[in-house]
Amino acid sequence: MNVTIKDIAKEANVSYSTVSKALNNSPLVKEGTKQKILKVANQMGYRPNLAAKQLVNKKTEVVGLIWPTIDRIVLATLVTNISKAFEATRYSMILSVDPIDIAKETFKKFQVDGMIVFAESGHIIPEDDIPLVAYGVEKKGNASYPIIDANHGQAMKQAVQYLYDLGHRQIAYVGHIDTADTLQLEKSEGYQKGMETLELSPVCMDTNGLDWVDGYTAIDGLASLSTQPTAIIGGSYDISAGILRALQERNIRVPEDISLISYDNIPKMETMEVPMTCIGVPVEVLAEEIVQAVIHRIESDQPSQSLILQPLLVERQSTAALK
């Protein structure tokens, strides 16, 4: 049997409503008694009963995160960061790896206050009464919920400009190009626009996938290019890791022979064999924005805005000025 506020009341010789007030830090109770009650509660190992609270408040202070594509590991870092970001709030987060519909049912059962959804690009989620925020979904038509996403195109343009400023003119993009995945398309298009703006001719190497091995094997095509690039932009962490390895095996030094910059701004970039210069919305920022967005949506009546976050370039040792 768990200890309740009544038990505490008995122990502290006060009524249980006073205990309730004290525990909720109400100004309606004298500081002295408050302290005494808090102390007793602590000693007895009191834990509030969420169910009872919820029954009264009609609030759970829980947000559900729906992550149906658990096998796409890229998002794991983001999930971890979102989870951390919630620690600073009064909300807790629970996770479901079920398909969206099933997960929504489960979360409704739990009466979560809000939901975050990671969905495939272009996919619209039917929204019902529970506040919902989506991450990385293309805004087709008018979704009724806010969408948080990174500005992938802008990131690519910025990467091109950065390399340009270092003196590079032969800049290749290695990523998944021939795909229906709008996220990937935004990246390759951003790269191309960036190149055109600077009057450079784009060189794309298609990885035909998003895994390490795809970046690794794409470099096989390097030799057959008519002009050798002095800098490469990798489309994602995994791809860039594969690229880096492939270059090293060919004794092409990074950054002395080729500069390499990667999309995705995550801590792992720091600890690669060659610490990687990268571009993208820092994953902590992304997490924080997503968390703030759901909370805002839950607590405010004003409609929440969709949000496109701007990328940040972090310079490390994989890029250098052209000699």
Added chain:
Amino acid sequence: MNVTIKDIAKEANVSYSTVSKALNNSPLVKEGTKQKILKVANQMGYRPNLAAKQLVNKKTEVVGLIWPTIDRIVLATLVTNISKAFEATRYSMILSVDPIDIAKETFKKFQVDGMIVFAESGHIIPEDDIPLVAYGVEKKGNASYPIIDANHGQAMKQAVQYLYDLGHRQIAYVGHIDTADTLQLEKSEGYQKGMETLELSPVCMDTNGLDWVDGYTAIDGLASLSTQPTAIIGGSYDISAGILRALQERNIRVPEDISLISYDNIPKMETMEVPMTCIGVPVEVLAEEIVQAVIHRIESDQPSQSLILQPLLVERQSTAALK
């Protein structure tokens, strides 16, 4: 505002206690009224309030799964399968990716009925009042909770025997050998014992890691072996995928030139470039056993037993009899 049993009672002209009975399919209510009530409830879109139920029952019918090492993707398949396995029960599952201690706190707050923990090998989890089942943790001393695990050593012996029966005598093991990870050690030791039993001399190739690339690069050492293996046992899915690719790039055909069998019994093995013969506890079985174990622990007073599950060999096209 959600519809409650009282609303239904009013609508159906019965008392709300009758509604409660009807909804719980109690035999204490006439079939006719039961049907009527069910129909009304359905029409009104009734959803039971979990919090209220929980307040009375002291049960949430929720199990929490703690998965702190979210970045080790191997477990993703298992998580998905466990989630599916729960669908057939009256329990729901929620997930936390926080460190064990924090996750336990969160789950206690939710008053989950039980927990499943994926922990690092050799790590003992302090258990408190709430039923707990661990997966894949070495039983050091006497943990107070049951541990479900696969018999990795046995799996390796079985793999060796299988290849032996196909006529192979030069059987190499490619996996992470020089490590403190007891899971990996059990595998390599199982292999060695299996070889010794058949009076064959073991040949180990250390991958120094568990990723795709580790299997891929380990094959670099193949040429320098004094005797070429006719069969290889890969230590995990990722490793074997790397091995397969490396072999193909060297124009070594699987299974014509070398037979390849992999540890890990997961559906993905089926869809590899060469459908992979594999050994291990089928992930669906593992999931089912884990789910049954928690539920048993929750619902029965008898102490639950730890469980070592036996592997199953699935023959596909990556292995063949020695010509």
Added chain:
DNA sequence: TTGTACGCGTTATCAA
């Protein structure tokens, strides 16, 4: 400043 009493939505016990 503290205590009393009620209600949240449900189950369970007992009386009708």
Added chain:
DNA sequence: TTGATAACGCGTACAA
């Protein structure tokens, strides 16, 4: 077979 009522643990208006 049905209905009234207490209880679960907590928050809160209202009374003391």
